[in-house]
Amino acid sequence: MTSLGDRILGLGLLVLAVAYGWAAQQWPEPFGGAEAVGPDTFPTILAVVLVAGSLYLMIKPDPDARWPLGKSALELVVSLVVLVVYALLLEPLGFVIATTLAVGTLSWRMGAAPQRAFLTGLVSAVVVFVLFNYGLSLSLPAGLLEVN
Amino acid sequence: METLGFLMEGFAVALTPYNLMFALFGAFVGTLIGCLPGLGPANGVAILIPLAFTLGLPPETAMILLTSVYAGAMYGGRISSILLNIPGDEPAMMTCLDGYPMAQKGRAADALAVSAIASFTGGLIGTIGLIMLAPVLARFALTFGPAEYFALFLLAFATLGGITGKNPMKTVIAATLGIMVATVGIDISTGTQRYTFGVLELYEGIDFILAIVGLFAISELLFFVESRLGKGRKSVQIGKLTLTPKELISTVPTQLRGGVLGFIAGVLPGAGASLGSFISYTLEKQILGRKARFGEGDIRGVVAPEAGNNGASSGALVPMLTLGVPGSGTTAVLLAMLISLNITPGPLMFTQNADIVWGVIAALLVGNVLLLLLNIPLVGFFVRLLSIPPMYLLPIVTMVAFVGIYSISHSTFDLYFMVAFGVAGYLLRKLEIPLVPIILGMLLGPEMEKNLGHALVLSDGDWSVLWSSPLSITLWGIAALGLALPYLVGPLLRRRMNAAMKESPVSD
Numbered sequence: 001m002t003s004l005g006d007r008i009l010g011l012g013l014l015v016l017a018v019a020y021g022w023a024a025q026q027w028p029e030p031f032g033g034a035e036a037v038g039p040d041t042f043p044t045i046l047a048v049v050l051v052a053g054s055l056y057l058m059i060k061p062d063p064d065a066r067w068p069l070g071k072s073a074l075e076l077v078v079s080l081v082v083l084v085v086y087a088l089l090l091e092p093l094g095f096v097i098a099t100t101l102a103v104g105t106l107s108w109r110m111g112a113a114p115q116r117a118f119l120t121g122l123v124s125a126v127v128v129f130v131l132f133n134y135g136l137s138l139s140l141p142a143g144l145l146e147v148n
Numbered sequence: 149m150e151t152l153g154f155l156m157e158g159f160a161v162a163l164t165p166y167n168l169m170f171a172l173f174g175a176f177v178g179t180l181i182g183c184l185p186g187l188g189p190a191n192g193v194a195i196l197i198p199l200a201f202t203l204g205l206p207p208e209t210a211m212i213l214l215t216s217v218y219a220g221a222m223y224g225g226r227i228s229s230i231l232l233n234i235p236g237d238e239p240a241m242m243t244c245l246d247g248y249p250m251a252q253k254g255r256a257a258d259a260l261a262v263s264a265i266a267s268f269t270g271g272l273i274g275t276i277g278l279i280m281l282a283p284v285l286a287r288f289a290l291t292f293g294p295a296e297y298f299a300l301f302l303l304a305f306a307t308l309g310g311i312t313g314k315n316p317m318k319t320v321i322a323a324t325l326g327i328m329v330a331t332v333g334i335d336i337s338t339g340t341q342r343y344t345f346g347v348l349e350l351y352e353g354i355d356f357i358l359a360i361v362g363l364f365a366i367s368e369l370l371f372f373v374e375s376r377l378g379k380g381r382k383s384v385q386i387g388k389l390t391l392t393p394k395e396l397i398s399t400v401p402t403q404l405r406g407g408v409l410g411f412i413a414g415v416l417p418g419a420g421a422s423l424g425s426f427i428s429y430t431l432e433k434q435i436l437g438r439k440a441r442f443g444e445g446d447i448r449g450v451v452a453p454e455a456g457n458n459g460a461s462s463g464a465l466v467p468m469l470t471l472g473v474p475g476s477g478t479t480a481v482l483l484a485m486l487i488s489l490n491i492t493p494g495p496l497m498f499t500q501n502a503d504i505v506w507g508v509i510a511a512l513l514v515g516n517v518l519l520l521l522l523n524i525p526l527v528g529f530f531v532r533l534l535s536i537p538p539m540y541l542l543p544i545v546t547m548v549a550f551v552g553i554y555s556i557s558h559s560t561f562d563l564y565f566m567v568a569f570g571v572a573g574y575l576l577r578k579l580e581i582p583l584v585p586i587i588l589g590m591l592l593g594p595e596m597e598k599n600l601g602h603a604l605v606l607s608d609g610d611w612s613v614l615w616s617s618p619l620s621i622t623l624w625g626i627a628a629l630g631l632a633l634p635y636l637v638g639p640l641l642r643r644r645m646n647a648a649m650k651e652s653p654v655s656d
Contacts, residue, residue, distance in 0.1 A: 005578075005579055006579065009579050020328060020343075023343065027340050027342070028340075037600060037601040037604045037605070038338065039338045042331065042596075042597040042600060043328070043331055043342065046327055046331070049324050050321065050324045050325070050328070053317055053324060054321070056317050057317070057318075057321070062318075062580060065578050065579065065580065067578065068374045075373050075374070076373055076374055079369065079373045080370075080567070080571065083366070083546070083567045083570070084564065084567060086550065086563075087550070087560050087563035087567065088560070090550075090554065090563070091560060095551075099547055102543070102547065103543040103544060103546075103547050106369075106373075106542070106543035106546065107539045107540050107542075107543045110372065110373060110538070110539035110542070110543070111537075111539045112539045112540060117539075117540075120540050120544070121543070124544045124547060128548070128551060132551065132555070136202075138202050138203075138555050140554070140555070
């Protein structure tokens with residue numbers, strides 16, 4: 001068992017804490033003179049706490065979790081790409097098409113048969129679209145399917 | 149007597165047809181959320197917040213909806229514990245011990261029915277406790293000054309990891325990260341821009357709702373993708389109901405004890421519903437001794453933890469409503485809803501927003517009755533839904549999360565932000581940094597800074613004001629204990645909990 005994970009996290013947090021604390025010292029003094037508590041007081045305290053916490057992590061790290069490798073890692077990346085692309089295409093393609101593609105791809109990658117996966121995507125997309133646009137009168141983008 | 153009057157007014161709010169409809173809907177959805185593995189109560193309530201928002205629900209209705217979901221999730225958790233031997237949510241873990249063996253013996257229907265009744269008793273006891281304790285605590289909390297509040301917030305963070313928490317230092321780190329997120333944006337008291345990097349979307353700060361949904365929902369999806377549990381597991385047949393009234397009556401003492409213990413565990417900081425069900429199970433085991441066959445499908449082994457966790461869930465609302473300091477993930481999410489409704493949680497809520505507080509409390513009572521009525525006849529329906537494999541369910545849940553966040557602001561910028569929080573949530577969970585303190589940090593951070601500011605202005609910059617009153621010293625002391633105890637008794641308690649899990653011969 002190694003404990004590299006916590007050490008790297010600790011290092012990352014240390015950098016973050018120092019940058020966060022340093023940034024707080026750069027703000028101009030607020031108009032009307034310095035008070036006992038300025039905008040920088042609280043962030044400075046937080047930075048100090050986080051420095052202490054990150055040092056502790058690096059000195060006494062917990063054993064590593066099992067990180068996904070190979071195929072699992074690839075699947076994770078694929079899912080993330082799907083989510084980002086979904087957000088990207090939601091407005092241009094419209095809710096129904098984008099959702100069918102996103103939900104379909106996700107459930108297919110999670111192990112469903114492709115046909116059933118995309119059918120689930122289509123059905124859920126249409127149900128939610130109808131429910132939101134007509135039942136709750138909240139507009140979701142219609143995109144390509146827009147009827148004028 | 150005064151309390152009773154308020155409660156009646158609460159019923160007047162909760163029993164309007166409009167609110168009743170939402171309570172019923174919430175109870176139903178909550179049961180569903182509780183019973184589906186991979187959709188915990190905190191996660192489920194979080195996804196519903198944006199929906200409650202965009203529907204433009206009045207504040208009391210929105211809160212009634214979400215508290216019904218919260219109560220429902222505690223009922224639902226038992227279904228998958230009994231039928232699949234997988235707890236639907238964490239507090240339902242102890243229900244597996246005797247619930248699943250009962251199901252294997254062909255008594256699944258009995259286990260489901262008796263656990264629904266036990267949940268009802270537990271919930272009822274917890275709510276009565278809440279009604280009696282909350283006004284008293286709220287009145288006491290009126291004596292708190294800014295210094296006491298500051299110490300109280302620290303106490304909340306220090307005890308959040310729970311006595312059974314693994315590494316208190318990671319709780320501290322998580323809370324700090326959450327508060328740091330909360331400092332982004334324009335400082336309220338001075339107008340200084342903090343950590344905005346000139347990005348317009350950051351001026352108003354980071355919306356904690358999208359952070360919560362991202363941290364919970366998206367990271368859950370990623371976890372399922374990684375573990376490839378998409379296909380789900382086989383369920384046990386339910387069979388016929390053979391529960392006799394006599395058998396039911398024999399469990400009444402267990403129900404009462406479980407509910408009371410659970411409530412106490414729920415109110416105390418750092419205990420929570422999981423410990424509530426654990427304590428009531430082990431205590432019951434000791435009281436009954438050799439007369440009972442715990443772990444082999446004893447009916448009281450199902451009753452005790454269920455009464456316990458439902459009592460605890462009502463108990464956990466006490467600190468949330470009276471002090472504005474939640475003690476668990478789901479109550480933290482409920483607090484998020486309150487803050488976004490522009491209601492300042494804390495003792496003043498009992499006078500300024502009495503209709504909401506008492507409406508919610510009355511709705512809990514009504515909700516419990518609704519849940520009992522829903523759960524006994526409709527259990528077959530929930531079981532059928534349980535067989536929907538996560539590979540269809542989780543993508544749909546994710547989509548609903550997207551829709552919810554999108555419908556608040558109609559901006560895709562928020563969606564990217566949510567995905568980013570999801571990735572962060574996944575990485576942090578992998579590194580065993582708990583997510584709940586992060587969320588609590590985001591919620592309480594601004595209040596904490598405000599109280600620190602007030603305290604120091606009042607004392608003219610003298611920092612010792614923070615620990616000058618006996619009350620604040622006590623709070624600091626408990627906070628210190630909260631961080632130290634996991635090191636001292638944590639390993640012992642954890643070992644016992646694990647041992648209890650292993651004793652059950654069928655657990656896998």
